[in-house]
Amino acid sequence: MASIEARGLAKSYGRTVALAGVDLTVQEGRILGLIGPNGAGKSTTLQAVLGLIPYQGQLKVLGRDPWAHRDALMTEVCFIADVAVLPRWLKVADAVDYVAGVHPRFDRAKAEAFLAKTTIKRTSRVGQLSKGMVAQLHLALVMAIDAKLLVLDEPTLGLDILYRKSFYDSLLNDYFDHSRTIVVSTHQVEEIQHILTDVVFIDKGRIVLDCSMEAFEGRYAEVMVGSDNIEAARALKPILERQIFGRHILLFDGADRGRLAALGEVRTPGLADLFVAMMGEAADARTGAAA
Amino acid sequence: MTDAATPPAAATPAPARTRPFYWSVRRELWEHRVYLAPAIVGAIALVGFLLGLHGLPDTVQAVAHAPNPATHADVARQRGQLFVMLAPFGFGAGAVLLTALIVGIFYSLGSLHNERRDRSVLFWKSLPVSDRTTVLSKAFIPLAVLPVVVLAVVVTVLAIMVGLASVVLTSSGVAPETLLSRLPTFGAMTLGVAYALVILSLWYAPIVGWLMLVSVWARRMTFLWAVAPPFGLCLLEMLALRTVHVWNFLHERLIGGFAAYTVGGLGKAPLHDLSQIDVTPFLTDPGFWGGLVFAAVAFEACVRLRRRREPI
Numbered sequence: 100m101a102s103i104e105a106r107g108l109a110k111s112y113g114r115t116v117a118l119a120g121v122d123l124t125v126q127e128g129r130i131l132g133l134i135g136p137n138g139a140g141k142s143t144t145l146q147a148v149l150g151l152i153p154y155q156g157q158l159k160v161l162g163r164d165p166w167a168h169r170d171a172l173m174t175e176v177c178f179i180a181d182v183a184v185l186p187r188w189l190k191v192a193d194a195v196d197y198v199a200g201v202h203p204r205f206d207r208a209k210a211e212a213f214l215a216k217t218t219i220k221r222t223s224r225v226g227q228l229s230k231g232m233v234a235q236l237h238l239a240l241v242m243a244i245d246a247k248l249l250v251l252d253e254p255t256l257g258l259d260i261l262y263r264k265s266f267y268d269s270l271l272n273d274y275f276d277h278s279r280t281i282v283v284s285t286h287q288v289e290e291i292q293h294i295l296t297d298v299v300f301i302d303k304g305r306i307v308l309d310c311s312m313e314a315f316e317g318r319y320a321e322v323m324v325g326s327d328n329i330e331a332a333r334a335l336k337p338i339l340e341r342q343i344f345g346r347h348i349l350l351f352d353g354a355d356r357g358r359l360a361a362l363g364e365v366r367t368p369g370l371a372d373l374f375v376a377m378m379g380e381a382a383d384a385r386t387g388a389a390a
Numbered sequence: 391m392t393d394a395a396t397p398p399a400a401a402t403p404a405p406a407r408t409r410p411f412y413w414s415v416r417r418e419l420w421e422h423r424v425y426l427a428p429a430i431v432g433a434i435a436l437v438g439f440l441l442g443l444h445g446l447p448d449t450v451q452a453v454a455h456a457p458n459p460a461t462h463a464d465v466a467r468q469r470g471q472l473f474v475m476l477a478p479f480g481f482g483a484g485a486v487l488l489t490a491l492i493v494g495i496f497y498s499l500g501s502l503h504n505e506r507r508d509r510s511v512l513f514w515k516s517l518p519v520s521d522r523t524t525v526l527s528k529a530f531i532p533l534a535v536l537p538v539v540v541l542a543v544v545v546t547v548l549a550i551m552v553g554l555a556s557v558v559l560t561s562s563g564v565a566p567e568t569l570l571s572r573l574p575t576f577g578a579m580t581l582g583v584a585y586a587l588v589i590l591s592l593w594y595a596p597i598v599g600w601l602m603l604v605s606v607w608a609r610r611m612t613f614l615w616a617v618a619p620p621f622g623l624c625l626l627e628m629l630a631l632r633t634v635h636v637w638n639f640l641h642e643r644l645i646g647g648f649a650a651y652t653v654g655g656l657g658k659a660p661l662h663d664l665s666q667i668d669v670t671p672f673l674t675d676p677g678f679w680g681g682l683v684f685a686a687v688a689f690e691a692c693v694r695l696r697r698r699r700e701p702i
Contacts, residue, residue: 151515152698169697173518186510188421200413201519237513 100162102127102248102280103148107156109304110143117143119304120156125297127247128277132291133284134374135301141284144301145252148282149178161247174203177241178250181257185233187226191219198240210243213273231262238266242274249274251283263287267294288371298370300377307377316367320351324363332362339376350376410519414527415535422500424493424531425539431489432543435482439551442478446555447562449475454568476572479551480660483544483583490540494532494594498601499612501528502696509701521696525602525689532598537587545580552576574662582661586651589672593647596681599688606695609702642677 103125110118118140125131135141147154150169158165163172185194191214199207214221217235225233234255241249255263271294275281285291298315300308310318324332324347333340335358337349350368351359359365419425452471459465502525505511514524552573559566574582601616608615624636649657655671672678 149516151700170518170520173516178512178516180509180512180516184509184511184513186421186505186508186513189510190420193417193420197413197417198517200416201408201410201517203408203518 100127101125101159102129102161103282104159105144105147105156106158108144108147108158109155110140110147110152116304118147118154121301121304121306123299123306123309125280125282127280129296130275130281130283130294131297131299132288132295132370133282133299133301134288134370135284136378139301140304141301142252143304145178145250145282145284149176149250175246176248176250177244177246178252179237179241179254181253185225185237187224189225190221191223191225191228191236192221194225194236194240195221198244202244204245205240206243206245210239213239213242213269231258234258234262234266238269242269247279249279249281251281251285253285254283255285255287263290267291270294288374289369292370300374302378308373315370315373318353319368319373320354320356320359320365321368321372322349322351322359322363322365323347324349328362332359335359339372339379341372408518410523411527414519414523415530418501418528418531419535421504422497422531424490424497424536427493428486428490428536428539428543432482432486432547435478435485436547436550439478439482440554443554443558446475446558447564450559450564450566450568454565472572475569479548479573482547482551486543486547487540490536491594494536494598495601498528498532498598499605499616501531501602502606502692502699503608503612506699506702511699511701521693525692525696529595529598529602529689533591533595537591541580541584541587544583548579549576578661578663581664582651582667585667586648586661589650589669590647592682593643593650593672593678595685596688597643599685599692602692603688603695606692606699643681646677 101124103123105121105123108118108121108123109116121140121144123144133141133144143152146152147158148160148165150160150165150172153166160172161175165172189197195207195210195214198205198210214236217232217239219228219232219236225236228236238254255266258266267290270281283291283295292312295312297311298308299306322332326345326347329347332347332349335349335351335354338352339350341348350372356365449471453468453475456468456471457464459468505514552570555569556566559569573579601612604612604616620636620640624634624640627633627636646657649655649671650669651661653659653661653666654668656668661667
């Protein structure tokens with residue numbers, strides 16, 4: 100069963116179109132990265148999925164309409180909006196008690212075990228913890244919930260690299276199994292590339308790329324060529340070209356790997372580079388259409 | 391941690407029993423320790439009473455041995471002495487109640503606003519607690535928790551006051567009956583205050599509803615939004631029509647509930663024993679029922695508005 104199934108999902112705030120008809124299917128057991136520039140519609144998409152906002156179009160999350168059945172959905176769905184949403188006055192021990200008291204799928208022992216691995220004191224208030232510790236606490240609470248779908252909207256915003264890394268490591272090693280689905284939106288694309296199974300690029304309220312990581316690796320290739328081969332490489336119509344230390348790095352969509360290998364070293368590009376290439380392309384297309 | 395390693399017996403453990411309303415109320419009390427201010431004011435009243443206790447035997451003596459008044463001046467003086475004797479008890483209870491009212495006003499104004507301002511609303515909404523449970527748990531604080539707090543503090547403070555007074559009077563050779571016969575018995579006082587608090591809670595429910603509605607709706611300046619429309623309307627009517635209907639309505643809504651602790655519910659002399667309690671003036675007052683209907687509508691509106699509310 101698909102965890103998320105959206106058809107023509109749309110949302111406007113006044114005259115501002117946040118989502119202009121999104122079709123999206125996320126199968127159970129996938130880890131989807133939702134990537135896009137600021138204001139692209141990432142958060143709006145996730146808010147619709149979580150039943151936080153009304154929307155137009157069709158949307159089913161775990162088989163339910165999230166706006167109409169939000170309360171029931173929240174026993175199976177969990178989310179972290181960003182690190183700063185735990186209230187400052189909340190004590191760590193009280194936070195665990197509270198979630199244990201209201202959530203039927205919360206495993207207190209699991210949360211305690213995770214907290215025991217951190218330096219968080221149970222008597223501290225959230226306001227006394229560092230940003231990274233707040234994220235750890237939030238993750239401890241969320242990971243102890245046996246949810247079918249976990250939605251993470253910029254979960255590591257404002258954290259340093261060590262916390263970000265341990266956040267995603269914990270998520271992958273201690274939480275993820277193939278009966279769960281995770282959707283994560285972030286700006287730090289490169290750090291999560293290795294954990295994703297699927298990627299969606301979203302821009303101006305529309306999906307501009309939707310593919311699995313296997314498909315991504317088969318379709319896109321990056322070649323580093325010297326200046327002697329540059330014209331031959333350009334003839335193959337790269338979608339992005341940049342220069343590093345006098346070498347040219349060209350990004351290709353659907354080019355034959357054998358032919359590329361003759362020109363230079365071939366590798367799978369980073370999502371961030373593809374993102375820049377595609378968003379640049381989309382921007383060009385828009386300017387072209389406007390002219 | 392002791393049973394952390396025990397594996398669940400079945401492959402899929404039955405979902406744990408949850409108590410969302412209970413834990414939501416606990417959560418409110420973690421954030422807002424609404425019992426502190428009334429307790430502190432009760433303690434202050436007690437300290438003040440203690441400091442003035444040395445003058446009590448003389449006051450009671452004067453009341454006990456007051457001659458039949460011969461002039462208007464005598465009547466006035468004797469009334470004054472009676473007032474001096476009884477005032478600390480009434481003032482102590484009144485101060486605690488007034489404090490609780492102020493706490494209730496500010497609690498209600500922040501109830502659905504603070505969670506949006508600190509963005510924690512996104513955390514609360516990530517848990518399976520409905521908007522209805524949340525709104526009701528927040529309304530429960532001023533309408534049920536605060537009255538219980540007031541009752542506990544007032545009864546404790548008055549019991550200690552009466553106890554101390556009796557000891558001091560007896561030890562200075564003054565019969566305490568002069569004082570005690572003019573106060574309700576302990577049981578009558580407790581039940582009388584409890585009854586009055588129930589009526590006050592119902593009487594103020596529409597105000598709590600209004601304040602919470604402002605709290606969920608306004609983006610900022612909740613106090614101004616709560617106070618300006620009713621009093622603006624009042625001013626408009628006074629200037630435009632030279633009438634005071636709105637003012638009378640507000641005035642009645644703000645203090646009318648206190649009549650519960652008066653003889654026959656008529657708002658004149660305070661209760662002395664339970665036989666004087668009469669709920670009829672409230673039950674036959676359309677304003678009483680209208681207020682409850684308004685409160686219900688306001689709470690339902692809060693539930694619907696919170697559904698769509700985002701952090702500010």
